[in-house]
Structure formats: C-alpha cells, structure tokens
Amino acid sequence: MEIPRHWRLKQQRYGLVGEVCPHCEAKIFPPRDVCPTCGGEAKTAYAFSGKGEVYSYTTIYEAPTGYDQNAPYTVALVKLQEGPIVTAQLTDLGETPLEIGMPVEMVTRRLRQDGDERGVLVYGYKFRPAGLV
C-alpha cells in the first residue's frame, strides 16, 4: 500500500533529514519549504543529530490497523536538541522508568506491517533511552 509515499519519505524516515532556513538559521523537521519561524523559503537539507528528550509520552492499547499487532506500544513527543518536536514511538525501554525530560536517541525500526502477503514493511525512526550500548 502507498509504496510511492513510503519511498518518497525515506530520507526523513531513515535519516531524520529536515531543513535549515537559509534566512534565519531555524532548523525544521519535518521539511516544509516555508520556514515557520521567518516565513522565508527554506529548502536547504539538514540532517538532525537524532538526540533529544521526552516532552510527553503515553501508551497505546487500542491501535490502528497495521499497528494493532504491536500493541501496546509507547508513543512520545520528542524535543530534538536542534529545537523541533517530533512524534515517535519509544523502544528498547526495558525496565527504564519513563519520565518527561528523559534523554533519548533515534534508532531505525519497523513501524508497521500491512499483514497480507503483498504488504509493505515500513521502517522509520523510533527513539530509545540515550546511552544504551
């Protein structure tokens, strides 16, 4: 399903590639072509470090189709070091008690599966507690 769309987003999904505004230096993720800070045109690619902290989090039990087999899972708003906030699942939590402000880092993991024999496996970014080896 939606193969071109998943392909089109590969730089964001795998590399956390956003933009930096050439006018005001604001870092932008996801890329949006018009800088939300100054309104100027922003098309310069910028790869984020993948480091940030938990802004908020929750656990999903009632999940949408394609995600329900992985439920329950934890989803968070992660504030990246460079400024923007992203929505992402948290993974590799183990026994780590979750809390707002916890440092996290990006990893690449499977996001969803369509189930049927022709289904696409969608990979992308998740975040795990920072400093795990």
Added chain:
Amino acid sequence: MENEIIIAGIGQTSVGEHWEISLRELGFYAMDAAMQDAGGIRPQALFVGNMLAPNLSNQAHLGALLADFAGLTGIEAALVEAAGASGGAALRQGYLAVKSGMVDAALVVGVEKFTDTIGPDTEAALATASDSDFEATQGLTPTAQAALLMRRYMHEFDVPADGLAGFPLLAHANGTGNPNAMFQKAIKAEAYQKAEMVCDPINLFDMAPHADGAAAVLLTRCDRLPIDYPYPLIRIAASAQATDTLALHDRSDPLFLEAVQISTGKALKQAGISVDQVNFFEYHDSYSIYAALSLEAAGFAPRGKGWELARDGALSLTGRLPCATLGGLKARGNPGGATGVYQTVEAALQLRGLAGRNQVREFRFGMIQSLGGPASTAVTHILERLQS
C-alpha cells in the same frame, strides 16, 4: 434586522449505537425534523458536515446522497470536512451562503455513522485526520495525542491526578436532562478515580464516546420566516474559523490552542461583546484536556487554570459560565462531524428557553466551538436570542 441570519429550525436524532439505521437515514431524520421545525421552509442549499463516511462506510459524495434521499434532488449540496470540526465548518458555510444573499435558505446537517466499522479499522480511520506522513505513520491515534497533551499539561501546571475529573462529572450530570444523550446517568468522583486507564493519563471518563448521530439546522433570513413563526428568534451573531498546524508537534507551544484564541477573538468582535457577556459555552470536550485548554485559549481562564473552573463548579448550570449544558460530547456522545451541529441545536434550545430542567438562567448569548484534531481547525459561533 431583515438581513439577520436566523436559525429557524432544529432537528436531531438521539446519539448512540444505531445498528438498524443507515448513514442516509440518520441524516434524513435530522434534516426532516429541522425543516418541519422551521415551518416547512424548503432549502436551496444543503451543507453536510461529516468526517469519516468514506473510511467507515465506503461512502463519499454525501451532498448528493442526502439531498437525494431527502427528496430535495435538484438543490445545491456538498460535503464540508474539517475532521471533528466538520459540523461547525458546515454551519459556517451555510451561514456564509445565506449571508451572501445567493441563497435564501440553507440546510446544514451533521451526520456520522461510526458503528459500521469497529476496532482497529476505526482507529485507522480516526488517524486520517492527523498528519499521515509524520503522526499516523508512527501509530499515533487521536486519543494518544490527547494523552500526550494531558500528561504535559499536568506536568507543567502541577495538576493533581484527578484534577480534570470536573469535566466528565459535569458532562454526565448535565446528560441526565437530555433525552437524546448517549449517557443519561450521573457519575461520582470515586468512579472517575477508579476508572480504567485507556491511554495514560486518559481514563475511560476523559474521552467522549464515538457514536452514531445526526443533527440539522435550517438557516434563513429574518424576512423569509413564516408569518406565524412560533419561536423566539435566534440569530447567528458571529461566525469565525481558524487553523493551527495540522501536526501537534509542529507547534512551538503545544499547550496553547492558537486557533481557539483566533476564532474566539474574531467571533467576539463580530458579535460586539466581551468574553464576560457569553452566557454559556458549548466547548468541544472530545477529551477533558481539550475542554481545559479551550477555556484558557478562549479567555475564560488563565493558562494552566482551566481545570479549576470545572473543579470549582463554575461551569455547572447555575455557575458563572455554564458549559456542556446538555451533556457535551462526553455525555451526549461524540458523533464526529455531527457534533458541531448538535452544539448548535442545543444552544438554540437554550436560547429559545426550551432546554427543560437543563435550562440556563441567563440566555442571550451562547457560544459554541467545534474543534478538528488538536484544534488544528477551530470554528466558533455566537448565537443570540433577539429581544422581541
């Protein structure tokens, strides 16, 4: 006076699980009731508020569907979609059509048929209202999004664990007086404290139940009303709509609903009143947290203090600012794109003085607000009872 836009007729179905009633029948029942209530005025245009029929019922093209099924074939008809704000957005389009003079009478219907689908497919449908590329793709649901906001809100403003209980307690208390409400039973504070966690910190009572329902209003100009029109005149004193970022994470301050502030500010200005003159407020309590954040962004409470209004009783029928007067989304039920029109019908009942034992004491100005997603769309209307 002749040019005032009047809510001439109102109609609604009960909200609940209507397994035996189809999407088109639901819509028609409310449309028919509104047209009859308006003394048989035939609309020249139909605006349909709906959020998910293409996903839940494999049915798009609702304008033609409902005009056809209601025996109105030939009139102008189209869908207005803005997620959970679809009903409010449809009302605004109806208002603009009549206000412009291009249409003498417009019918606005909000309809949502949730129970054609259940489980993960419903969650997937609901998630289409968010940013598909960067939110839904992470498995985020609207409930989880509200939970993210609620946790952060409680963290930043030191809200106790049961701090938001006042919203569902109020809604359920008011639902007891609404024969069309899904829940007509009051709940106790202990029930909230013991409630099952749905999406931590959101428990069962912090989210409004999705359900089937339809509501409709017929709008016309004052000079088009039947001579023997029986009701006090309710005019649309203000209509305003605003947007915020689609994705919640794209906001510099996720805990401030800017679209609520913008649309409320514009509406108050249009109506020529201050926030203190609003007699009651039908907020969009799809989740308790949105009620709290709306009260703050609309200017009824300082930041971080919206929940205290519910706790302190200020929002009850006899309080300073009655809210969710017929149960709100929480107790009346949340029929998606129909909710904004339900709010309109309920506010009109209050302003007519026909809200029964839920009648608010002062009823000149009523404000209603319809939100799509985390207020990515906010539609605010102010209705006024004209003095005879």
